[in-house]
Structure formats: C-alpha cells, structure tokens
Amino acid sequence: MGLITNLRSSISRAASTLFADAEPKRIGIYGPPNAGKTTLANRIVRDWTEHGDAVGPESHIPHETRRARRKENVEIERDGKTVTIDVVDTPGVTTKVDYTEFLEHDMEEDDAVRRSREATEGVAEAMHWLREDVDGVIYVLDATQDPFTQVNTMLIGIIESQDLPVLILANKIDLEDASVQRIRNAFPQHETIPLSALEGDNMDEVYDKIAEYFG
Incomplete structure (x- = not known):
C-alpha cells in the first residue's frame, strides 16, 4: 500500500507542476471606442483579484485607452473549475481618428492633436496584438x-481568419435604447451575451461564458 500511495502522490505532484507551469491565455478585449472595454476589464479584475486594482481609467472621452494594458494571472472560478487568463484591454479600433473629436471635450488644440496621434498609434498596437499576441x-x-x-x-x-475563439458582449443594457437583438442579427454566427459592465448586470453569465470559451 505504501508503494501505491507514494506513486499516487508523485503523479499528483507532477500533474500540479504541469498545470502550474501552463501559460495563462491572453484574452484581448476589443471593440470600437467607448464601447465599455476598460469598464469591463476593470470589473473583471476587481471581481477576481485580491487587490482589484483598475486596469485603466474609465472615461466618456473617446480613445481614453491609447496603449494596450495587461493584467496577468486573473483566476476566474466557475463550478469548481479555475480558468486563468491575462486580461488585455486594448485601444478602441476605428478607421479614422480626428483631433476635432477631442476639441468637443474642451481640450486645447495642441492637446487634441497629441491625443489623436496617440490614439492612432494605439489602433496600430491593438491590431498588432490581435494578429500576434492574443x-x-x-x-x-x-x-x-x-x-x-x-x-x-x-x-x-x-478574428475568424485567425481562428480565435470570440465571445461577443452587448454592453450598456442598462440604457433605455439598448438593443441586444440588433447585435445578434449583425453577427448571428457568434453567441452574443448581454451585460452592463458599469452596473454589473448579468456578469455571472459573462463569467460562465469566459470559462467555457477560454478555459
């Protein structure tokens, strides 16, 4: 019995080492500017990390996130299973960044031009992450x-051409004119989950799906 017990213990330790050394999956949070990506990233991190530090500042001003930010080793536990991911909050992707967008938010012209340049660089960085690193x-x-x-x-x-798993989230369902079905109609080939990252509505289902898609 002692030999069998020792053998089982050795196998258990080996398995623990194997899974401990597994790299967390890098999950990129993508979408257009002001969709609520950083709000979602912050909620995930606050819900599932000990200190709950924010990934980045949340703002109604477009392109507030101008560099990809990463929070490593976020452990999400669902139904007794733990999924470990690196959360990558990326800049909002758009085809054009116009400095006049920032002037509408009472910025000086020099600051607006600088912000637009940084936002353009951020779009390029987001695309690089998508093609190479998530x-x-x-x-x-x-x-x-x-x-x-x-x-x-x-x-x-x-995303489809890269054969990456993708979970579509219809955010801001707390607002009166939200339409989840409109998003489902746009991308019927993918599952769409409604939520309010700001209010925390339906986050349990979001976490279930994260574990299912990326576990």
Missing part, C-alpha cells in the same frame, strides 16, 4: 449603437 477575444459592443460598421465587420473577420 489567444482569444472578448468583443465588446455598445448595445445602443448600430453594430453594422466597417470596423466591426473587419475585426470580426480578422
């Missing part, structure tokens, strides 16, 4: 906005 995608859309855009169609197409 293992899966959470695609966040503002459910109050029309999802049938060139950017959304392009990005979903790139």
Whole structure:
C-alpha cells in the first residue's frame, strides 16, 4: 500500500507542476471606442483579484485607452473549475481618428492633436496584438449603437481568419435604447451575451461564458 500511495502522490505532484507551469491565455478585449472595454476589464479584475486594482481609467472621452494594458494571472472560478487568463484591454479600433473629436471635450488644440496621434498609434498596437499576441477575444459592443460598421465587420473577420475563439458582449443594457437583438442579427454566427459592465448586470453569465470559451 505504501508503494501505491507514494506513486499516487508523485503523479499528483507532477500533474500540479504541469498545470502550474501552463501559460495563462491572453484574452484581448476589443471593440470600437467607448464601447465599455476598460469598464469591463476593470470589473473583471476587481471581481477576481485580491487587490482589484483598475486596469485603466474609465472615461466618456473617446480613445481614453491609447496603449494596450495587461493584467496577468486573473483566476476566474466557475463550478469548481479555475480558468486563468491575462486580461488585455486594448485601444478602441476605428478607421479614422480626428483631433476635432477631442476639441468637443474642451481640450486645447495642441492637446487634441497629441491625443489623436496617440490614439492612432494605439489602433496600430491593438491590431498588432490581435494578429500576434492574443489567444482569444472578448468583443465588446455598445448595445445602443448600430453594430453594422466597417470596423466591426473587419475585426470580426480578422478574428475568424485567425481562428480565435470570440465571445461577443452587448454592453450598456442598462440604457433605455439598448438593443441586444440588433447585435445578434449583425453577427448571428457568434453567441452574443448581454451585460452592463458599469452596473454589473448579468456578469455571472459573462463569467460562465469566459470559462467555457477560454478555459
């Protein structure tokens, strides 16, 4: 019995080492500007890490996130199973960044030009992450906005061509004019989950799906 017990113990330790050394999956949070990507990233990190530090600042100003930010080793536990991911909050992707967008938010022209340049660089960085460095995608859309855009169609197409698992989230369902069905109609080939990252509505289902898609 002692030999069998020792053998089982050795196998258990080996398995623990194997899984401990497994690299967490890098999950990129993508979508257009102001869809609520950083709000979602912050909620995930606050819900599942000990200190709950914010990934980045949340703002109504477009392109607040101008560099990809990464929070490593976020452990999400669902039904007794733990999924470990690196959360990568990426800049909002758009086909054009116009400095006049920032002037509308009472910025000085020099600051607006600088912000637009940084935002353009951020779009390039987000695309690099998508093509080279992520293992899966959470695609966040503002459910109050029309999802049938060139950017959304392009990005979903790139994600599909990379054969990456993708979970589409219809965010801002707390707002009166939100339409989850409009997003489902736009991308019927993928499952769409409604949520409010700001209010925390339906986050349990979001976490279930993260574990299912990226575990």
